[in-house]
Amino acid sequence: MPAINATGVWTEVNYGQKTIFASAQSEELFMSRQDIDILRHLAEKVSKLSQSSENITKKDLWYEHNSLKTKKPLIFCDPENGWNEIILSDDLNCRSPLARRWEIILLKEIFYGEKLKDDKPIEIYFDIGYTYKETDWISSRSIRGGLDGGSYVWDGKIKSIEDIEMINYPTIDIDYKTTLENLNIASNVFKDLLIPRIKGQWWWSLGLTIDLVGLIGLENMFFQLIDNGEFIKKVLEKLRDGWIKKINFLQNSKLLSNNNDDSYVGSGGLGYCKELDNSEDSIITTKNLWGFAESQETGQVSPEMFKEFVFPFQLELLKLFGLNCYGCCEPLDKRWHVIKQIPNLRRVSVSNWADYRKMSEYLEDKYIFSYKPSPTDLAVSSINKDYIRKNIRNFLEVTKGNIVEIIMKDNHTIGKNPQNVVDWVKIVREEINKLYE
Secondary structure, eight states: OOOEETTEEOEEEEETTEEEEEOSSOOSSOOOHHHHHHHHHHHHHHHHHHTSHHHHHHHHHHHHHHTTOOOSOEEEEOOGGGHHHHSOGGGOOOOSHHHHHHHHHHHHHHHIIIIIOSSOOOOSEEEEOOOEEEOOSSSOOOEEEOGGGOOEEEOOSOOSGGGGGGOOOOOEEEOHHHHHHHHHHHHHHSTTTOEEEEOOOOOSOOOSHHHHHHHHOHHHHHHHHHHOHHHHHHHHHHHHHHHHHHHHHHHHTTOOOOOSSSOBOTTSOBOOOGGGOOTTOSSOOGGGSEEEEOOGGGTTSOHHHIIIIIHHHHHHHHTTSSEEEEOSSSOOTTTHHHHTTSTTEEEEEEOTTSOHHHHHHHHTTTSEEEEOOOGGGGSSSSOOHHHHHHHHHHHHHHTTTSEEEEEEOOOSOOTTOTHHHHHHHHHHHHHHHHHOO
16 A cells, blocks of 8 residues: 655555554554554444435534524534543554554544434544644743642743743744654555545634733732733733734644634534635635634633723734634623624634523524533433433523524543433433424
């Protein structure tokens, strides 16, 4: 199975029962014949799932949904850390580190298609991320706590306006050789089953405040907002400039990838959207992309303070994008009058801490109502089905006139019971069908 990449010709080399793929200049990336057979068996299942009529219908639903044309809510469940309780390390059959990572990716897709059965489509593509190094805003950070996954606090090193000169703009160094080697391995392994492609995901949120608290500390941020607002603005100004510099580098280097497909966008939801099509453009720009910001760290800050000290800097970044998502866990019902100023705002997060009745009135059918039920409902060995059903039914009755997606995420545990997520999707589906039949 030969292929060409920047490092030379890939050759199939036999060592008894083993087969590895080796480039002319690297022997670091390899997998056994057994690993390849396992991956191809799983890839065949994914390929069949992606071509089913049900799967094609799901894609169409997301295209309509993101264009505000659907009335029936869509369901998307991302178990997040719960995946560690669905796909156990001891259950993996591959042996090489790369093959095991890819095995997990394929097993997730199969779980979605065969068991979870929410509205997430299965794609024919197998995405390879860029291998790269990125420098930090400061030379070193320190936190207190955080052992064994526990809570921690940032020990912020930027304590005054004079310290801001310590903040450096991050730089990105792409390892094209390794990136292309991974792509070529995938092309050889999944040939005739899946379509490998390089797809970069360079950030999650452009909200700035997670970077802010990492530099100055969370508690200190609250004090400084009251005592020295100019300091906050100066730090956010530096962060905004750094993000613009990073975005321009990625755009000019042709490293941006479309997210108007099955990409996870915002704090939940999938990106399928024809309005962001760039098929006639020679380069992908931010105008072809979903943008996203949130400010969970300022969730307890007054709307007036948020509007004065944070929002203007976020707005300058969001203006660069074709469509925008806003919000995550922070309640937006008290600052809707601020964030509704975002241009091309399309998807709005309504967390479990927000008043969804107020948000229903605000959003109407002009924005996507991205609802986030409490993940604690699944963090038990056996879920309370009646309780979940009642809450979902009440929510659906209030929001029937909205463009709704119901997103289960932020799961730190699913009670070590994969059936919890399966049953949750089933309950939500049943309640939707009852109300929308």
